[in-house]
Amino acid sequence: MISFDNVAKKYDDGTYAVKNFSLHINEGELLVLIGPSGSGKTTTLKMINRLIPLTEGYIRIKDKMISDYDIHELRWDIGYVLQQIALFPHMTIEENIAIVPEMKKWEQEEINQRIDELLHMVGLEPETYRKRLPNELSGGQQQRIGVARALAANPPIILMDEPFSALDPLSREKLQDDLIQLQNNIKKTIVFVTHDMSEALKLGDRICLMRDGGIVQTGTPEELLQQPANDFVREFVGIDQSQERMIDIREVVKPAKQEELGKLPIIASRMPINEILSLLGEHEELAVKEIDEIIGIIDRQGIIRILSRQMEGLK
Ligand SMILES: Nc1ncnc2c1ncn2[C@@H]1O[C@H](COP(=O)(O)OP(=O)(O)O)[C@@H](O)[C@H]1O
Ligand SMILES: [Mg+2]
Incomplete structure (x- = not known):
């Protein structure tokens, strides 16, 4: 579904935020990108929808080069969820969710139905929440709206950059459980960034561990636990405690x-x-x-x- 072929991002000052990055992400897979702060996770994610232009290599989505996609098509067909979900503060919840469907010129009735469906999907009663403003929701509820908004136009790919890390532990756990449940039903291709190994183990079909802009190891949670490529992986997955x-x-x-x-x-x-x-x-x-x-x-x-x-x- 998404292929990275020797991708790099070099900044003008000469630093490589990402380098030699090759990875194939399968359709319907939840791939976790994990690594310490500054290891290149966000850069990797943002290169997929061209929020950051890559400087070397190729990224393909469904075998088509991302540079060959119309930029709107690319952005609208890829859902994006951030840590501090940027809901528009003066727009109601329903207006926030409707943004991409409206840009895609869906019929109003279709949009209305979709808003109901999505609010149910993320566990918020439409009657109660449709007309509220973002600041009338808790942090956890706002993140749910962020997820709903990313799913709104039913994109095949969703990018999530530390979407739950600003939440308290209970809300975080609940949203993780809900994401697993949701993914069982919708089977999207999801690239999920985190720096939290417990979250990666819980959510990832596969985990790609990054360091200094490169991949250290990619594998299933079991593979990282059982066959760590080196001491860095061993330490990162906390294997000494668990093995x-x-x-x-x-x-x-x-x-x-x-x-x-x-x-x-x-x-x-x-x-x-x-x-x-x-x-x-x-x-x-x-x-x-x-x-x-x-x-x-x-x-x-x-x-x-x-x-x-x-x-x-x-x-
Ligand atoms: N505009 C920039 N110019 C130079 N270096 C940058 C720029 N933006 C980010 N970087 C560097 O790229 C590296 C990777 O950043 P990032 O992808 O945000 O890491 P992560 O999301 O894993 O914390 C960091 O070392 C960061 O300092
Ligand atoms: Mg980041």
């Missing part, structure tokens, strides 16, 4: 039908994390045994949720 440690998986065990259990490998409710991850590389689900009783099953999502939570606790 050998025993984790208690009881809180993410799900009930299973008796007849399914016979087909699954059985593990104990306390196991070293690396062993569980290895098994989950080969089997979709595992049965969990405690003393003499099978108490249910676990899957990849459950384990990633535990790891993400533990990393949240380590910050």
Whole structure:
């Protein structure tokens, strides 16, 4: 869906914000760009919709060079969500959401329906919120409107630059959960920037770890945890704390039908994390045994949720 081919951004003063950047992002994938401050995440994101012009290499969207797209087409067909969501303060919530559909000259009735649909989608009752102004909403609610606005014209690609990092931990967790839920339904291609590893583990189909404008490692959360390319990755994912440690998986065990259990490998409710991850590389689900009783099953999502939570606790 989005291909970076040896992309670089060199500023006039000679500094490279991004260099040698090659990556293919698949359709329907949620790709997390993560790295320390100044590692080039925002620059990489903004080169996709040409908010920042690249200076070397190529970016293609659906096999077409981004330079060959009409700039409006490119901006309107790519949703964009920022940390401090820039809702227009004097426009109501519905007006804010309607911006791109209006530029695309949708029928008014179609726009109205879409606003209702989107507000429901992000968990805000249209009757209550349509006519409000942005400052009559909490920070978390404003971010939800930001997400709704980015989705408004149903773009196939969404760019999100630290969209939840200004929120309190509870709102952040709720919006992360909602994004996972939403993505299960809408299956957009999402590039999500964060500097928070627990967030990356929780959300990413794949994670691309950047440093000094380049890619250090790209892989699934498990790959980064289990096969870190070097010490930088190991430190960044907090692997020293997590690899050998025993984790208690009881809180993410799900009930299973008796007849399914016979087909699954059985593990104990306390196991070293690396062993569980290895098994989950080969089997979709595992049965969990405690003393003499099978108490249910676990899957990849459950384990990633535990790891993400533990990393949240380590910050
Ligand atoms: N206009 C500019 N001129 C020179 N360097 C810049 C400019 N804008 C950004 N940079 C540099 O590019 C690097 C990457 O920035 P950025 O993409 O914002 O990183 P991140 O989003 O990962 O924090 C930083 O070192 C930053 O100082
Ligand atoms: Mg940034």
